[in-house]
Each structure stands twice: as structure tokens, then as C-alpha cells.
Amino acid sequence: MSVPANHLNPPAGLDVARVRADFPILQRTVHGKPLVYLDTAASAQRPEAVIKATDDFYRRLNANIHRGVHTLSQEATDAYEGARDKMAAFLNAPSRDELVFTRGTTEAINLVAQAWLRPRLNPGDEIIVSQMEHHANIVPWQMLCESTGAVLKPIPINDAGELDLDAYHAMLNDRVKLVGMVHVSNALGTVNPIAELARAAREKGIPLLVDGAQSLPHQAVDVQALGCTFFCFSGHKMYGPTGIGGLWAPMEVLAAMEPYQGGGEMIKKVTFERTEYNPPPGKFEAGTPNIAGAVGLGAAVDYLLDLGMDQVAAYEAWLLQAATARLEAVEGLQVVGTAAHKAGVISFTFDDIHPHDIGTIIDHHGVAIRTGHHCAMPAIARFGLPATARASLGIYNTLEEFDVLAGALEQVRDMFR
Ligand code: PLP
Secondary structure (H helix, E strand, C coil): CCCCCCCCCCCCCCCHHHHHHCCHHHHCEECCEECEECECCCCCCCCHHHHHHHHHHHHHHCCCCCCCCCHHHHHHHHHHHHHHHHHHHHCCCCCHHHEEEECCHHHHHHHHHHHHHHHHCCCCCEEEEECCCCHHHCHHHHHHHHHHCCEEEEECECCCCCECHHHHHHHCCCCEEEEEEECECCCCCEECCHHHHHHHHHHCCCCEEEECCCCCCCCCCCHHHHCCCEEEEEHHHHCCCCCCEEEECCHHHHHCCCCCCCCCCCEEEECCCCEEECCCCHHHCCCCCCHHHHHHHHHHHHHHHHHCHHHHHHHHHHHHHHHHHHHHCCCCEEEECCCCCECCEEEEEECCCCHHHHHHHHHCCCEECEEECCCCHHHHHCCCCCCEEEEECCCCCCHHHHHHHHHHHHHHHHHHC
């Protein structure tokens, strides 16, 4: 990612003042101070367009989908399936039918673990994941290993928080049945070279699952160019609603997968003797889905496309670099995770002040950051730490907001001296 040398000049292309005006929550104050929202990696804020799309759905279209012959049901079905079209196109999926809606990344990974990997796993088989994974890309595999006798192995990371590529290549052996890899680490900000990792895995016939929860909000993603077998994501990280996300996988893989949950929607024909399932993606969407959530997700996709993902990536790359320089100038602040290729996240320690104290005190300045292990305990433990403070950014953040954060941190230090 190329970054302009001048910290003070953001690249043209993204009108951040206009973007900020699209997010109603940014108008509010916290403890009497303007909200400085630096917790987008946990959950992004929603633009008016997403709020309006879900609101409109409930006001004008609300009905259950797929089964109804009445007008509302048909319109609701069109809205839900239209969101699938948008999301599939956003990922450059070869077919809309390869996009399965789930509750989010966590459910998408569990779906792959249970419906695809479980029947293919034998004692002694291996699943490899990086040391920087979110718990969502560790625990489902661990649960699977416990019940099958397979083994979960971590790929080490270096002091900068980058994947040890030599170790990765050495670990790709015949026993490995799946690689699980985060695209952008929520704890360290590291961007992993997925296309390169997927190519090496593919050469050995090993599928690679991408945890894309943190990449979709920051950069254009093309699942065909990545060459992965599974791509998982969450709507709420990309300015859409909570409770909606999805899994992309090629049709031949989805077609070979067992159903995940049984119930309505996923069947073609049921008798007490046997059930015939719908083809993907319906086969994996048992029960009434989050219809309004999908519609809101479609609106989030439209919103991001309107901004332009290249503009988003360029602005955020500039802001990340400038904000990192700004924070590093605060005496006693140490950035954790200094990979050459990063997105969206600045994790840090500050003297020996506990991150929870930092977060609680600066909340009184209106600044929202996250503190703790960020659901990536092994990644944080790798640096000999129990917790960090984490500022994460999105399309609406400005360098001035990092000035507010830096100023608040100076005051925290004064309190502890
Ligand atoms: N993976 C990463 C990298 C994340 O940052 C998160 C959420 O923080 C998840 C997975 C889990 O996402 P969700 O809780 O939306 O399922």
C-alpha cells in the first residue's frame, strides 16, 4: 500500500466530512464531549442509508420470504435475494448461489467446521491456523479436534506480528486438511498475503478458509483472485447490521457439503422416510433468516461501492500511517503489531498502565477504544501481554480524532505519575 509522505495531506478521493455526515451517531456526545469512535474493528457504525433500508423494510415490505404467494412475501423475497446478488458481486463471486447468509463470521466458520470438515476428518489429521487468529477461527477447530482426534497447530508469527512464511510452508504436509487464516488481524492489524498462502495450500490440495471479518471494510476483496476455498465475513464490521454475514465457497464445494442445520427453508421435500434438500445456498439457510439484516447489508454494499473501495483503502492507509506516527509521539506508548502491511488497527501499551484503566479514563474524553485481549488471546500472549489498548479506524475517522486520543492519553499519564 503506497502512502503519501506528507502526514497532513490525506489523499483526495474520499470526502470524509461528507462521510461523517452520513453517520447520525457521530453527532452525539459522550460525557459532554464529541464522540470519537475508534472501535470500528469491534463493530462499525451504520450510515443513514443502512438504517433507512432496514427501517423501510419493516415499514413497507415486512413478511416471511420464499414461501408466500402474496405480494409482501414476494417483495420481501426479492429484497433478500437482491441483497445476495449485491454481496456476491461485491466479493466477485462467480455465482450468487455460492453466497450463503449466516449470522456472521463465527457462524460461517462453524458451518465449514461442522458441515464440510467434520465428515472428512480422521484421527491424526491436522488443521493449521495462524497464531494471530480471532477465537472464532480457533475454537470451532479445537472443538472438532476434540471429537475426532485431529490436531490443531498454530503457525508462528514474528515480533512485528507477521506470519512466519517459512514455518507455514514447512507445515503444509499430507496430514493437513484445512488452513484457517485471518485476512486482517483484529488484534494487530496485520494483513496476510492470502493469495500467496492459498496458492501454496492449493498446490498440496489443501483448502484455505479466510476469516475476512476485518478485510471487507478496508479493501476491495475478490474471492477468485484470492484463490481461497472459503471466505467468511460479518455485516456489522462493514457498516451493515449485526446478525448477518456469510460464507462464500465454490458451488462444487457447497454441493458436496452436508447440511448444517435442519428445518424449514432448506428442504425440497420431506417425508418421514427421508428429506430431500434444496440446492445451495438454501440448503444451509434453515429457518427464517435475518431478512431485514440482509437488506441492510445490501445497502451497506451499495454505500461502500458508492464511496469506492480503492478510495476507502487509500484514505485509510494514509490515516493509519499518520495516526500511528501521531500516537508513537506520545511518550511511553508502544505499538504492538508493526507489520509492513497493516490495515485499520493500532494496538498499543502505554507505560505500565492497565489498558482497562486507559479505556475507562479516556471514555470520559468521549473517546471509545477497546481494551483487553480482543478475542485473540494467543496473539496478545505472543507478545508476553495479557491485554492491549486498541484504536481501530474506519471511513469516518480523521487525524484530528487521533489528536484527541493522544491528548487524552497524555492526561492519563499525568494521572498515573
Ligand atoms: N474474526 C475476526 C478477525 C474478528 O475481528 C471478529 C470479530 O471481532 C470475528 C472473527 C467474529 O465476528 P462475528 O462476531 O461477527 O462473528
